[in-house]
Amino acid sequence: MSQKRVGNFSIKFDNPxxxxxxxxxxxxxxxxxxxxxxxxxxxxxERFGEESWEKAESKMQKTVLxxxxxKSGLSLNNLDFIFAGxxxxxxxxxxxxxxxxxxxxxGLYGACSxxxxxxxxxxxxxxxxxxxxxxxxxxxxxCGAEKQFRLPLEYGGQRSPTAQWxxxxxxxxxxxxxxxxxxxxxxxxxxxxxxxxxDASNMGAAMAPAAYDTIxxxxxxxxxSPDYYDLIITGDLALIGSKIVRDMFFKDGIDLSSHxxxxxxxxFFNEEQDTHAGGSGCGCSAVVFCSYxxxxxxxxxxxxxxxxxxxxxxxxxxxxxxESIPGIAHAVSVQRSLLS
Amino acid sequence: MSQKRVGNFSIKFDNPxxxxxxxxxxxxxxxxxxxxxxxxxxxxxERFGEESWEKAESKMQKTVLxxxxxKSGLSLNNLDFIFAGxxxxxxxxxxxxxxxxxxxxxGLYGACSxxxxxxxxxxxxxxxxxxxxxxxxxxxxxCGAEKQFRLPLEYGGQRSPTAQWxxxxxxxxxxxxxxxxxxxxxxxxxxxxxxxxxDASNMGAAMAPAAYDTIxxxxxxxxxSPDYYDLIITGDLALIGSKIVRDMFFKDGIDLSSHxxxxxxxxFFNEEQDTHAGGSGCGCSAVVFCSYxxxxxxxxxxxxxxxxxxxxxxxxxxxxxxESIPGIAHAVSVQRSLLS
Numbered sequence: 097m098s099q100k101r102v103g104n105f106s107i108k109f110d111n112p113x114x115x116x117x118x119x120x121x122x123x124x125x126x127x128x129x130x131x132x133x134x135x136x137x138x139x140x141x142e143r144f145g146e147e148s149w150e151k152a153e154s155k156m157q158k159t160v161l162x163x164x165x166x167k168s169g170l171s172l173n174n175l176d177f178i179f180a181g182x183x184x185x186x187x188x189x190x191x192x193x194x195x196x197x198x199x200x201x202x203g204l205y206g207a208c209s210x211x212x213x214x215x216x217x218x219x220x221x222x223x224x225x226x227x228x229x230x231x232x233x234x235x236x237x238x239c240g241a242e243k244q245f246r247l248p249l250e251y252g253g254q255r256s257p258t259a260q261w262x263x264x265x266x267x268x269x270x271x272x273x274x275x276x277x278x279x280x281x282x283x284x285x286x287x288x289x290x291x292x293x294x295d296a297s298n299m300g301a302a303m304a305p306a307a308y309d310t311i312x313x314x315x316x317x318x319x320x321s322p323d324y325y326d327l328i329i330t331g332d333l334a335l336i337g338s339k340i341v342r343d344m345f346f347k348d349g350i351d352l353s354s355h356x357x358x359x360x361x362x363x364f365f366n367e368e369q370d371t372h373a374g375g376s377g378c379g380c381s382a383v384v385f386c387s388y389x390x391x392x393x394x395x396x397x398x399x400x401x402x403x404x405x406x407x408x409x410x411x412x413x414x415x416x417x418x419e420s421i422p423g424i425a426h427a428v429s430v431q432r433s434l435l436s
Numbered sequence: 437m438s439q440k441r442v443g444n445f446s447i448k449f450d451n452p453x454x455x456x457x458x459x460x461x462x463x464x465x466x467x468x469x470x471x472x473x474x475x476x477x478x479x480x481x482e483r484f485g486e487e488s489w490e491k492a493e494s495k496m497q498k499t500v501l502x503x504x505x506x507k508s509g510l511s512l513n514n515l516d517f518i519f520a521g522x523x524x525x526x527x528x529x530x531x532x533x534x535x536x537x538x539x540x541x542x543g544l545y546g547a548c549s550x551x552x553x554x555x556x557x558x559x560x561x562x563x564x565x566x567x568x569x570x571x572x573x574x575x576x577x578x579c580g581a582e583k584q585f586r587l588p589l590e591y592g593g594q595r596s597p598t599a600q601w602x603x604x605x606x607x608x609x610x611x612x613x614x615x616x617x618x619x620x621x622x623x624x625x626x627x628x629x630x631x632x633x634x635d636a637s638n639m640g641a642a643m644a645p646a647a648y649d650t651i652x653x654x655x656x657x658x659x660x661s662p663d664y665y666d667l668i669i670t671g672d673l674a675l676i677g678s679k680i681v682r683d684m685f686f687k688d689g690i691d692l693s694s695h696x697x698x699x700x701x702x703x704f705f706n707e708e709q710d711t712h713a714g715g716s717g718c719g720c721s722a723v724v725f726c727s728y729x730x731x732x733x734x735x736x737x738x739x740x741x742x743x744x745x746x747x748x749x750x751x752x753x754x755x756x757x758x759e760s761i762p763g764i765a766h767a768v769s770v771q772r773s774l775l776s
Contacts, residue, residue: 200625224564
């Protein structure tokens with residue numbers, strides 16, 4: 097048994113990779129949300145000067161990759177790997193966004209868990225001695241996601257109260273073998289959990305049991321209680337999913353109380369912005385992690401963070417064939433300092 | 437600079453992971469092809485007893501995962517990670533195939549390069565000390581792929597001479613920290629290369645420049661000539677793409693001659709089976725690698741193998757928006773013995 101493994105599922109790094117830079121870009125609605133001031137850049141229109149939403153999303157990835165590399169004091173040629181994926185069929189936002197980078201690229205598909213998945217694999221490549229610098233990136237686009245996963249916007253469909261609002265945004269973080277932190281100290285990769293939810297407008301409920309599974313495994317493997325972390329934050333469970341997670345832990349006699357929140361709960365002013373249950377999408381956890389959360393760590397307001405990317409492995413094709421929505425969640429433990 | 441890195445792009449493992457078992461399943465047309473006798477199992481009908489092609493493909497992944505684990509003398513619980521992906525939108529074959537495994541899962545999207553991508557990442561997690569056993573898996577299905585990427589079969593569309601035949605098949609390989617080989621000794625991850633091909637029926641041409649780039653990088657980084665390998669084999673360039681690769685090397689003064697072939701060239705009897713340029717799809721390289729190639733290594737007919745997964749990062753949506761097809765290729769160096 098490898099000494100880096102902890103418990104049944106988790107891994108602790110010998111040489112925790114440092115997050116040396118990050119960049120974000122967000123859409124027009126996000127620019128009017130709670131976290132607007134934290135984003136590097138916001139769009140004036142959802143097309144970002146391109147002819148389609150999909151091309152706009154590619155340009156967002158290209159932009160944050162360049163900006164994150166520059167903010168890290170590097171050039172693209174310093175990257176040993178780019179790990180990226182997105183929600184579009186065949187991950188087109190990533191492929192066309194990265195096409196001209198000329199750097200080794202490994203494509204991921206973790207639905208909305210992709211930011212955490214990219215950090216998790218990226219951190220392993222650095223701690224394992226396979227890379228000195230890697231980029232971890234993802235994105236989503238409200239218009240492209242609605243068209244592909246639910247209904248074209250032009251239909252003007254009603255949104256149910258459980259529906260979430262896919263964030264238009266992209267985030268990129270650069271990990272390095274050397275740096276001043278924050279550091280990725282450990283990971284807990286997730287298992288697929290499917291409790292039978294088949295409503296594409298209730299993704300929070302579909303993902304919540306997977307988040308509970310991964311957080312439980314992380315705490316048990318590392319023998320921690322939730323208050324070890326200043327914040328345990330899931331990616332895009334939003335109001336309904338995050339309440340389910342709280343309830344599931346409550347049944348175990350664990351009160352997550354103020355130690356827990358969800359990126360989908362804090363990105364929008366839900367009532368004023370009519371975003372129903374809250375934010376979702378790969379871009380939700382990506383822009384919240386790569387801007388707000390890293391900034392709070394830099395300021396010392398958060399010293400220990402457990403970041404859990406949550407993915408609804410939803411497929412319109414599978415749903416029409418009577419399938420339910422499998423969920424997955426990957427956890428990344430981030431610490432401001434290695435001394436604490 | 438990490439000591440595991442070699443040259444600009446490649447990695448050499450300190451403790452090369454061993455491939456301790458593998459399993460394959462293939463479709464009805466493959467059962468009449470050149471390599472039929474090497475597959476563990478072939479289908480009697482393309483539905484595999486399911487109601488849809490997509491569900492059949494999921495069942496194929498579920499089946500090869502179970503069989504590969506059993507052939508390795510393990511149980512599912514021994515797997516620290518499953519790395520998998522496929523060609524269906526949202527990688528549904530993998531998600532529904534793995535859903536009940538209850539093991540940590542990291543989803544990949546590398547189009548037809550996924551078998552090599554999963555081996556490449558899986559090998560890093562083992563050499564890096566993050567895992568003792570991992571499963572690397574992918575699949576494709578002719579009917580599902582045609583429906584999604586080109587035309588529904590019911591249209592009875594004409595196939596052009598450059599068209600390839602997507603293999604119906606799934607392959608799974610189990611890597612372990614300890615074992616008797618063959619061993620994954622090194623990797624060369626690929627970059628996206630896009631030379632402007634936009635014909636979805638000419639994937640070989642779209643992928644060939646990426647394969648050339650990765651093979652060239654691998655040979656240069658490791659200071660090798662092609663004859664170091666008993667066989668350099670690409671995943672699914674088939675007749676047209678593999679000829680382009682030969683031509684590109686020939687312009688560099690390098691004659692690949694009998695050291696080079698392509699999985700898409702050897703899986704079917706192309707003329708008799710009317711498969712035009714040859715085989716393609718994630719399943720093509722997966723079933724050829726996990727059956728024929730590993731068997732030839734076991735028999736000592738191949739001692740040093742360079743296996744290159746080739747992916748056309750094609751998206752029907754992007755093509756309708758006027759885009760070309762980006763290609764990618766990932767190389768995995770496999771040796772029968774660590775003494776040679």
